[in-house]
Structure formats: C-alpha cells, structure tokens
C-alpha cells in the first residue's frame with residue numbers, strides 16, 4: 001500500500017520541524033510495507049515576495065491530486081499575516097471542504113501540568129472545530145469610513161448542511177472510539193439567530209446517537225470548565241471562532257503549542273485532508289534549531305490514522321510519550337536543552353531501536 005502526499009514546510013520553524021517529520025516518514029518507509037511518497041512545495045513568504053502570490057495560480061489543482069497535505073507553518077514579518085493566511089491556508093481549507101478541524105487535547109505523562117494544583121486526573125479529549133463557515137466568513141463590510149456614524153458589520157454564516165456534517169463527524173467519531181459524552185460549545189442565549197440554529201441542528205443529529213450523552217454549555221462557562229475540570233470531557237464540538245479559542249486554551253492546559261497537533265479533514269475523502277501543527281512560524285526562535293518538532297510529528301501521526309493505519313499512529317504517539325516522559329531529550333519550551341534535530345532522532349530511535 002502506498003500514498004502520495006504534498007509537503008508544504010512554509011516559513012520559519014515550519015521548515016525546521018518539517019525536516020523531522022520527513023525523517024520519520026523515511027524511517028517508517030524503511031521498516032513498514034506501507035509507503036509514503038512525497039513532493040515538497042516551496043510555497044511560502046519568499047515565494048510570495050518573488051511572485052506576488054502565496055502559491056501558483058493552479059496551486060489548488062496541483063494539490064488536489066494528492067492523498068493528503070502535510071503542512072508546517074507560514075508567517076513572516078515581510079508579508080502581512082492576513083495575506084499568508086487568506087491566500088494559502090484558507091483557500092486550502094475551504095476549497096478542499098476540510099470542514100472538520102480535529103485537535104486532540106491530551107496531557108502526556110511527564111508534561112508539567114499547569115493545572116496541577118487542582119487537577120490530577122488524566123486530561124484526554126478531542127476538540128472538533130467547524131472549519132469552513134461560521135464566524136470566519138467574509139460576509140460583511142464597512143460603511144461611512146471616517147465619519148461619526150462609521151460602522152462595520154461581520155456576519156456569521158451557519159448552514160444546515162455545514163453544521164449537520166460537522167456534527168455527524170463528531171458523533172460518529174465518538175461512536176467509533178467509544179467516547180461517552182459530547183459537549184456542544186454554544187452561546188445561543190446571546191447570539192440568538194445563528195447559535196440557536198447551531199444548537200437545534202446539532203440536537204437533531206444527537207437524537208440519532210442515543211447512547212452518547214449530549215450536553216451543551218455556553219462558551220464563557222465552558223472556557224472556565226476547561227481549566228477547572230478538563231478531565232470531564234470526551235469530545236467537544238465548537239463553531240469556527242469558539243473552536244479556535246478553545247483549541248489554544250486546550251493546548252495551554254496540556255503543555256503548549258510546541259506539542260499540539262491538528263488535522264483539517266475532508267471526511268468524504270473527495271479532497272486531500274491537511275495535517276499541521278497548531279503553532280505558527282515562531283519568528284522569535286526561528287533559525288536557532290530549538291523548535292519543538294513534536295506538534296509536527298504528532299500531526300504526521302494523525303495523517304497515518306486518517307490513512308487507516310491506527311497502528312502507526314499509536315506507535316508514533318508511544319515514541320513521543322516515551323521521549324517526553326524520559327525528559328532527557330526535550331527542547332527549551334519544555335524545560336530541556338535539546339535541539340529540534342535531537343528530539344526528532346530520539347523519537348525515531350524509540351520507534352526503531354538502534
């Protein structure tokens with residue numbers, strides 16, 4: 001069995017952590033019959049400065065033929081962030097209907113638990129963020145610029161199909177993985193049109209899954225519960241904006257951006273899904289060789305899971321867990337002194353003992 005993927009390292013530490021993921025792919029190719037072939041695309045801020053585009057005109061068509069996309073991070077002070085995001089990440093997510101953003105929130109053994117004073121139970125849940133519509137729409141505009149009556153309007157767009165399909169994914173994922181409870185992040189007490197519709201649509205999907213306990217919380221209270229009792233969640237389903245905020249909060253309670261992975265999934269498999277760390281290009285540490293490669297490597301593990309190789313996913317995660325709990329080879333963000341390269345090698349050595 002083999003798959004062909006597109007690799008976009010991007011900018012800054014994106015390039016550094018991607019090197020480690022590629023080393024791991026090579027090691028797995030060497031030891032397993034499942035083969036991943038890849039093509040590397042240099043679409044990043046340098047490319048933009050040379051061509052005035054983040055990717056070629058036919059960039060999406062080029063990517064469309066791959067089985068998946070492995071992405072690093074983009075962002076560079078020479079290019080405005082809204083250009084890098086809206087001309088690269090957003091077109092990929094939206095055109096390839098990657099309407100599920102999947103983020104494991106799992107506290108590994110050996111990670112200093114920032115909530116240790118009151119939480120000593122395992123933290124292990126999945127956050128599913130609606131990734132294609134909702135609050136991140138460009139419906140809206142500004143009027144009367146510079147005048148006293150100036151105003152700006154930004155609309156949320158929630159569609160029956162959009163909300164239903166992300167809810168279907170979340171409930172069926174819960175079902176498949178034996179997760180008992182699904183928590184809906186909402187704000188239908190204050191946002192009375194779109195969020196009420198969100199709740200009702202999710203509830204109509206929930207009825208089809210009577211064995212999964214369904215609950216809903218307002219986003220403000222839920223943010224507090226993430227800190228007070230994060231062990232209490234199995235799967236959390238959130239809109240685009242709420243999910244964006246909850247995923248950074250979720251990442252903070254399990255050890256930070258250096259280890260947080262994500263997947264942008266097109267569940268139907270009509271288009272490639274994209275796997276990327278939650279973090280950005282980290283200009284403050286780029287070029288120093290000290291970025292933590294775990295988020296990128298964990299994102300690669302999610303890709304193997306999507307390719308139905310749960311065993312390879314589990315093996316990579318066990319390798320990460322082992323390196324983290326031994327605490328010998330960890331990067332400065334986790335309190336160590338190791339380099340990106342050393343952590344990558346240590347994980348590979350755990351998988352295939354040298």
Ligand code: NAI
Nearest residue numbers: 073074075076081257258279280281282284285291292333
């Ligand atoms: P960031 O995630 O790049 O960095 C935030 C902080 O976390 C920094 O102190 C950084 O050093 C640290 N950090 C992040 N990843 C790390 C890792 N693997 N190991 C160790 N420390 C790590 O977010 P920031 O600074 O807000 O954005 C920097 C650039 O990245 C911007 O241009 C932004 O637009 C872009 N960005 C791109 C994303 C993407 O490509 N999907 C996502 C988030 C930001």
Ligand code: MG
Nearest residue numbers: 244245247248
């Ligand atoms: Mg974010």
